[in-house]
Amino acid sequence: MTITIAMPSAPPGTAAVREIESGAAKISVRDFDFFYGSAQVLHGITLDIPDQQVTALIGPSGCGKTTFIRSINRMNDIIPEARAKGTITIDGRDIYAPGTDVVALRRRVGMVFQKSNPFPKSIFDNVAYGLRIGGLTDKRSLREHVEKSLIRAALWDEVKDRLDDSALALSGGQQQRLCIARALAVDPEILLMDEPASALDPTATTKIEELIWELKANYTIVIVTHNMQQAARVSDRTAFFMLGRVVEYSDTKTIFMNPKEKMTEDYVTGRFG
Amino acid sequence: MRRSADDRLFRLTTGAFAAMVLVIVVGIGIELTRQSMLSIQKFGWSFWTGRTWDPVAGEFGALPFIWGTLYSSLLALLLSAPIALGIAIFISELSPRFLRQPLAYLTDLLAAIPSIVYGLWGIFVLVPIVRKLELLTPEPLRRLPLFHGPPLGVGMGTAALILAVMVVPFSSSVAREILKNVPSAQREAAYALGATRWEAIKVAIGYGKTGIIGAIMLGLGRALGETMAVTMVIGNNPQVSLSLFTPQYTMAAVIANEFTEAADELYLHALIEIGLLLFVITIVVNLASRLLIWSTKKRAAELVVLASPATKEEIAA
Amino acid sequence: MSARRRKTVSAIAEGLCAVAVILALLPLAFILFYVVKQGASALNWAFFTSMPKPVGEPGGGMGNAIVGTLILIGLAALFAVPIGCICGIHLAEYRDSRFSSVVRFAADVLNGVPSIVIGIFAYGLAVLPVKRFSAMAGGFALGLLMIPVVVRTTEELVRLVPSGLREGALALGASRSRAVFTVIVPAALPGILTGILVATARVAGETAPLLFTSFNNRFWSTNIAQPIASLTVQVFTYAISPYDDWHRQAWAGAFLLVMIILVLSIVARLAVRRLEQMNRP
Numbered sequence: 005m006t007i008t009i010a011m012p013s014a015p016p017g018t019a020a021v022r023e024i025e026s027g028a029a030k031i032s033v034r035d036f037d038f039f040y041g042s043a044q045v046l047h048g049i050t051l052d053i054p055d056q057q058v059t060a061l062i063g064p065s066g067c068g069k070t071t072f073i074r075s076i077n078r079m080n081d082i083i084p085e086a087r088a089k090g091t092i093t094i095d096g097r098d099i100y101a102p103g104t105d106v107v108a109l110r111r112r113v114g115m116v117f118q119k120s121n122p123f124p125k126s127i128f129d130n131v132a133y134g135l136r137i138g139g140l141t142d143k144r145s146l147r148e149h150v151e152k153s154l155i156r157a158a159l160w161d162e163v164k165d166r167l168d169d170s171a172l173a174l175s176g177g178q179q180q181r182l183c184i185a186r187a188l189a190v191d192p193e194i195l196l197m198d199e200p201a202s203a204l205d206p207t208a209t210t211k212i213e214e215l216i217w218e219l220k221a222n223y224t225i226v227i228v229t230h231n232m233q234q235a236a237r238v239s240d241r242t243a244f245f246m247l248g249r250v251v252e253y254s255d256t257k258t259i260f261m262n263p264k265e266k267m268t269e270d271y272v273t274g275r276f277g
Numbered sequence: 278m279r280r281s282a283d284d285r286l287f288r289l290t291t292g293a294f295a296a297m298v299l300v301i302v303v304g305i306g307i308e309l310t311r312q313s314m315l316s317i318q319k320f321g322w323s324f325w326t327g328r329t330w331d332p333v334a335g336e337f338g339a340l341p342f343i344w345g346t347l348y349s350s351l352l353a354l355l356l357s358a359p360i361a362l363g364i365a366i367f368i369s370e371l372s373p374r375f376l377r378q379p380l381a382y383l384t385d386l387l388a389a390i391p392s393i394v395y396g397l398w399g400i401f402v403l404v405p406i407v408r409k410l411e412l413l414t415p416e417p418l419r420r421l422p423l424f425h426g427p428p429l430g431v432g433m434g435t436a437a438l439i440l441a442v443m444v445v446p447f448s449s450s451v452a453r454e455i456l457k458n459v460p461s462a463q464r465e466a467a468y469a470l471g472a473t474r475w476e477a478i479k480v481a482i483g484y485g486k487t488g489i490i491g492a493i494m495l496g497l498g499r500a501l502g503e504t505m506a507v508t509m510v511i512g513n514n515p516q517v518s519l520s521l522f523t524p525q526y527t528m529a530a531v532i533a534n535e536f537t538e539a540a541d542e543l544y545l546h547a548l549i550e551i552g553l554l555l556f557v558i559t560i561v562v563n564l565a566s567r568l569l570i571w572s573t574k575k576r577a578a579e580l581v582v583l584a585s586p587a588t589k590e591e592i593a594a
Numbered sequence: 595m596s597a598r599r600r601k602t603v604s605a606i607a608e609g610l611c612a613v614a615v616i617l618a619l620l621p622l623a624f625i626l627f628y629v630v631k632q633g634a635s636a637l638n639w640a641f642f643t644s645m646p647k648p649v650g651e652p653g654g655g656m657g658n659a660i661v662g663t664l665i666l667i668g669l670a671a672l673f674a675v676p677i678g679c680i681c682g683i684h685l686a687e688y689r690d691s692r693f694s695s696v697v698r699f700a701a702d703v704l705n706g707v708p709s710i711v712i713g714i715f716a717y718g719l720a721v722l723p724v725k726r727f728s729a730m731a732g733g734f735a736l737g738l739l740m741i742p743v744v745v746r747t748t749e750e751l752v753r754l755v756p757s758g759l760r761e762g763a764l765a766l767g768a769s770r771s772r773a774v775f776t777v778i779v780p781a782a783l784p785g786i787l788t789g790i791l792v793a794t795a796r797v798a799g800e801t802a803p804l805l806f807t808s809f810n811n812r813f814w815s816t817n818i819a820q821p822i823a824s825l826t827v828q829v830f831t832y833a834i835s836p837y838d839d840w841h842r843q844a845w846a847g848a849f850l851l852v853m854i855i856l857v858l859s860i861v862a863r864l865a866v867r868r869l870e871q872m873n874r875p
Contacts, residue, residue, distance in 0.1 A: 391801070392802070
């Protein structure tokens with residue numbers, strides 16, 4: 005976890021310098037390598053993710069996009085023998101710097117997983133979970149937050165009369181929106197979504213996509229998807245990953261209409277992958 | 278045609294052997310009932326409520342034994358449950374990878390040590406220690422019902438202590454399995470919401486709650502039927518007392534001690550009736566625990582076919 | 595709760611889990627230490643070869659009890675292994691039948707029955723009718739305890755036999771029984787033997803079911819129609835006696851028992867691990 009391109013004249017907050025360089029970037033990634041044991045799965049990832057936009061990560065399976073997205077909230081820390089090199093800064097602060105409060109980081113960077121993973125608790129308790137562990141106990145305040153989050157996740161109307169029912173009784177699409185609501189409840193700034201619609205039917209997928217579109221007004225969203233139409237529909241910017249490297253990163257329109265790299269073109273036109 | 282006839286024969290013969298297991302279980306129930314008829318007919322319900330056990334006078338009340346069995350098992354559970362859960366958590370969630378197998382093996386080893394060895398150790402090592410502790414108990418505490426009685430060393434407290442150690446491996450090995458089968462997506466969901474390690478573990482425990490209760494009940498089933506070690510340290514005195522210091526008696530212990538001395542048939546039948554109740558109680562407890570474990574595992578692991586916990590722990594032991 | 599407080603709570607809780615492990619391993623170490631310390635010193639050649647001396651007289655050994663235990667285990671295996679193995683094979687071959695799930699359930703029930711209750715059952719069936727304690731009755735009781743373990747391990751390990759083997763045999767036109775006896779059982783044999791080992795380890799330390807079946811015998815006896823001594827019952831008798839020398843011998847007996855069981859379970863464990871590795875692609 006070393007900063008590899010430290011600028012010689014940089015003041016103590018080296019990362020801050022980079023933030024100015026990258027303008028409105030919410031997340032700046034520089035020369036980021038990632039290893040599982042001795043296997044390197046990410047090679048020198050460098051990109052800037054802008055605020056209040058949707059950035060899609062596409063690429064064939066095994067290309068490292070999931071590892072990368074899980075690096076942004078340091079979810080990979082749970083895996084033994086996982087190791088990162090290089091920097092990822094959020095608002096100018098290196099999240100891999102020693103002494104980083106990972107628990108606090110993850111509250112700022114919410115995550116929605118490929119398969120919905122509600123807790124076997126009531127709908128209410130699911131959404132309230134993050135708030136409660138954060139120390140919120142006031143009933144009224146909890147209710148307000150839960151309601152607000154469910155409304156934002158476009159689930160409120162469907163569940164408002166049965167908040168005490170088990171979350172497991174919801175349909176797949178509803179469960180996924182519940183997980184989004186749960187992530188939103190702790191008021192993150194960034195929302196990471198790892199193929200959030202891959203396990204859902206088309207109707208539920210449309211709902212999730214509409215939701216992403218609405219959420220970007222308030223959040224920085226990074227979404228991994230293997231569905232190129234989806235990337236084209238929901239994202240402002242797209243990064244194409246291949247074998248652990250970023251091949252091309254640009255406006256979504258450019259990536260799909262006018263890619264610079266041959267590999268990108270082959271991939272988005274479906275010639276491989 | 279020949280082949281299918283042959284297959285049928287194979288199925289029937291092996292099935293006959295399999296049926297023997299069934300016959301044995303039913304047979305135990307029938308035999309115990311048959312052999313305790315005299316006592317059942319003579320005493321009826323009063324057998325279970327009577328407090329006097331006087332074979333010479335022909336008076337048989339089994340309440341003190343039931344009390345002793347239930348009380349010692351519950352006390353043991355109170356000690357063993359948190360420890361077993363802690364071990365399961367440590368091994369499946371916290372321990373470095375290379376320590377997992379050895380730790381699992383060592384804790385399971387507790388189940389391999391024979392009851393009689395626990396008893397021997399209890400008599401000669403634990404009892405003197407407990408006696409010293411009892412002597413050190415301050416006077417005001419001694420006035421409480423829990424610590425009433427002479428400091429003998431043998432008694433309810435010592436029995437519960439040994440029982441606790443003996444049942445820990447049974448509960449912990451099943452709880453370990455349960456935790457292992459909690460989908461990692463559950464923990465990840467918690468971590469992603471900014472949970473600390475312990476908070477994520479609590480989520481995993483919550484997911485496997487039913488199974489963990491089952492694991493603890495499995496330990497209860499073991500404790501209820503445990504005989505030798507308890508017989509050797511509980512003091513074998515039929516009385517109903519809350520005190521940890523007083524010698525008491527359990528159902529299994531009275532059978533072990535008095536069975537060969539039972540001179541007349543009524544006495545023998547009374548002892549067997551106690552055995553019958555022990556049989557019924559342990560079956561109920563074990564079934565309940567199996568059901569809980571099974572329902573959790575079914576939810577947690579759609580794909581992984583798991584061994585019955587009993588087989589797993591036998592192999593482990 | 596502040597973030598720092600939550601992390602402190604987490605650290606404390608994690609620490610308590612480690613303490614729980616220590617709390618369990620402490621008695622294990624404590625017990626093994628005493629058994630080795632008291633037992634190894636009391637163990638000598640005479641212990642293996644001599645008979646018990648009359649009450650109060652020092653010296654003597656448990657030669658008859660050691661042989662008795664071996665005989666009892668042998669009898670138990672003779673009774674339990676055929677039933678247990680064939681039952682286990684049946685469960686593995688017809689795993690989804692209703693009958694199989696009932697039998698599996700019965701095996702689980704039997705596994706949970708306290709050994710003292712098994713003793714009563716064996717007493718009623720094998721002692722009462724002939725009005726005599728006997729090695730046979732003791733072996734029967736131990737066998738009943740072995741059965742569920744043999745059943746479940748056999749089933750488990752027969753199932754581990756790759757299904758390709760079985761289908762291969764059936765595809766060649768072999769009947770079920772031929773497939774089982776010529777292909778599946780040989781492939782599962784190491785597993786089945788392991789199961790028997792595990793079951794033996796379980797019953798070798800049993801005392802309660804022997805108290806009123808094989809009873810005890812102060813003399814040399816290999817007659818299975820007569821009462822017979824066993825290590826466990828002998829240790830029990832000596833442990834609750836008032837004589838120091840007997841206590842010493844009880845420790846020696848306990849040491850021997852623990853060694854036997856440890857060796858059996860370590861061998862079984864290694865075997866199980868090997869089998870699992872062998873059958874895992």
